[in-house]
Amino acid sequence: MSVILVFLVVVIGFAGWWLAHQRLLSKPWLEVGPDPLGGPRPTGMPTEKIALGIFLAVVGALFALFASAYFMRMEFADWRPIPIPRIVWLNTGVLVLASVALECALAADRQHDRGSLRLSLAAGAVATVTFLGGQLVAWRDLAASGYLVTGNPANSFFYLLTGLHGLHILGGLVALARATPAAWGTGDARGLRLRLELCVAYWHFLLFVWLCLLVLFTGWATGFVNICRGFLT
């Protein structure tokens, strides 16, 4: 359970830092009058961004728990690492491109450059769909090579985690599809900037999760986790 504990340390650390700025040492029984800190929007940050941040913490906990289970399960004698198909590296590059494209879309929106905005959005969407297609090809290649989902727990984790990651990407695409029409002048133009910011944050997060999963599948993280486990135990 090392990974989830490290993840929780980060979350609790952030929560502690935030709480430290909430005047927890104040003496409310002595204070009368409307407090300037307590407005309708105490943080000044859009509500949707805070909600997304919390949602990403939940998704992060989900993947951290899967990673914990992965490391615990791989200690057993029947574990045989799964070879990473080459196309997965290509897919990774495509997902990086998708993230970069959406970042460019946001920059274009800030500069009121409609043409670049549309181009970047389309590129981001196409790259993301390509990533998902590429992952399906990776599944097909593995299955064709005899690495079936029940063959070995390493295989099972690969299919499960890539599938779950893909589902989260699909959810992101739905959100992107709702934001995109505004760039072509047919949707809610006022909310476009915020929606783009949310999508960009989500894409970067899922890219980060994917890179972590890749580190997991390739076995690069094993040494690091052993150090953490030694420290925790």
Place this chain on the structure above:
Amino acid sequence: MVDATQEIDTDIPPAEVPELELYHPKSWWTTYVFSQDAKIIALQYSGTAFAIGLVALVLSWLIRLQLGFPGLVDFITPEAYYQIVTMHGMIMVVYLLTALFLGGFGNYLIPLMVGARDMVFPYVNMLSYWIYLLAVLVLVASFFAPGGPTGAGWTLYPPQAILGGTPGGQQAGILLMLASLMLFIIGFTMGGLNYVVTILQGRTRGMTLMRMPLTLWGIFTATVMALLAFPALFVACVMMMFDRVLGTSFFMPALVEMGEQLKYGGGSPILFQHLFWFFGHPEVYIVALPAFGIVSDLISVHARKNIFGYRMMVWAIVIIGALSFVVWAHHMYVSGMDPRFGFFFATTTLVIAVPTALKVYNWILTLWRGDIHLRLPMLFALAFIVTFLNGGLTGLFLGNVVVDVPLSDTMFVVAHFHMVMGVAPILVIFGAIYHWYPKITGRMLDEKMGRFHFWVTFVGAYAIFFPMHYVGLVGVPRRYVELGDPAFVTTPVHGLNAFITVAALVVGFAQLVFLFNIVWSLRHGRPSGGNPWGAASLEWQTPETPPGHGNWGRELPIVYRWAYDYSVPGAPRDFIAQDDPWPQPPARPS
């Protein structure tokens, strides 16, 4: 208590209330069924939780009938007994307690207590309820599925949970249970995001975090914990579903069943236990923290005294929430895990008792020299303190490895967790309903029926669970469908088992009186007015009772003080509402 002579800021701008951005329902369906109003959603959550809770209550009667009078009920076969025990446990912990505290009380109280018109994402909030309802329906469907519901025990431990020898293991029962839990978690995540973000972003002017009632701190912290803990259950469910449906071996070791080698091999049942209890122990506090918060408010209001040590109470809630994530393996002392872990988890288990004890002391110090009104909410609050103390103390026993190992599989554990996680939070739920029912309906619950309900429940709960501790101590194992006369139980306990069963039936009957009271008082209850208890927190200051759509009329309230200004010297009443600017600012020269 506030210094009445203190100068207050007189330059208060009017509440800047933007145009109402609420969703306004246009039909009966969107007003009462597919409603986005948090108050309606709260009632929907509560009604569903009570309905499924009634099923669990009936199941508990069946359990006790079998244990007290074995063979009396024909259809309770060993298989049926395990199914009944499993469904009783899971329904009570997840579908009743969690849903009622967070979905019910959370939805009703958060917007009102922070001074908001509604949750920040009403549509998502509505979806949360409907997914919860779907989860309940899927769970109920397992009663009617071929083979019936799963009989794996509420902990669903593999490998037995998905084997043919366990009821529902190779049929639909376990699949429906896993699917239902996953749906519940998805629905809860939607609701939980709303609760947290509304508290962070929806507070009205003047409502700092440190002015929030402790009820909100309890719900807030519990929701954050649930958002981080439920994914562990989700992960466990997904992996078990894979094992069961696809034949993977995440949790399943190599097995021979009925002389046949199964397709599984190499999996780790302990891994499931780690995941399950990483959710399971925080779950105890996910239920307890809202109860802590609510009971703090009930005691303060009905003792007409400010809560003692408000800051410490807030810190204790937060510290308990954080610590509850590093105690999970104390449920696994007998699982065969590395015994060195036992020392670590025993230590953290004992450490968590410190902030918890601090809260108990603060409740008692709040009561000390208070103007105690032994009204129904206060009776339930007092009963909670005693019961939680009892359950907590036996928890300290079981937190120690050397005590837990011999007691782990006995009825002592059943008595412990029912006291601390069953009876104690449910007493708070009752107290809270007696307390807030007037705000929700505009009428008081009937006092006589309420007192009958209280005394039978309180005394009856002790009649059930005190003897059960003893039964466990003399060695009666749990999970046995019928005890018989084993050599290892040297003290006769059949009489006690029968006594416990009779007590359980009587306590169950009292709950029916409570439900009747709720329905009867809707029409016949005494009109309550807006604030019958003279409470200071914001939800009692709404312009209408029951609060209307949008809660606050044209302008949102401004909060001037914390929620516990009771018996303030010099004040015109024995409480000062949170939105009361008293002492009135002097008239300003024109």
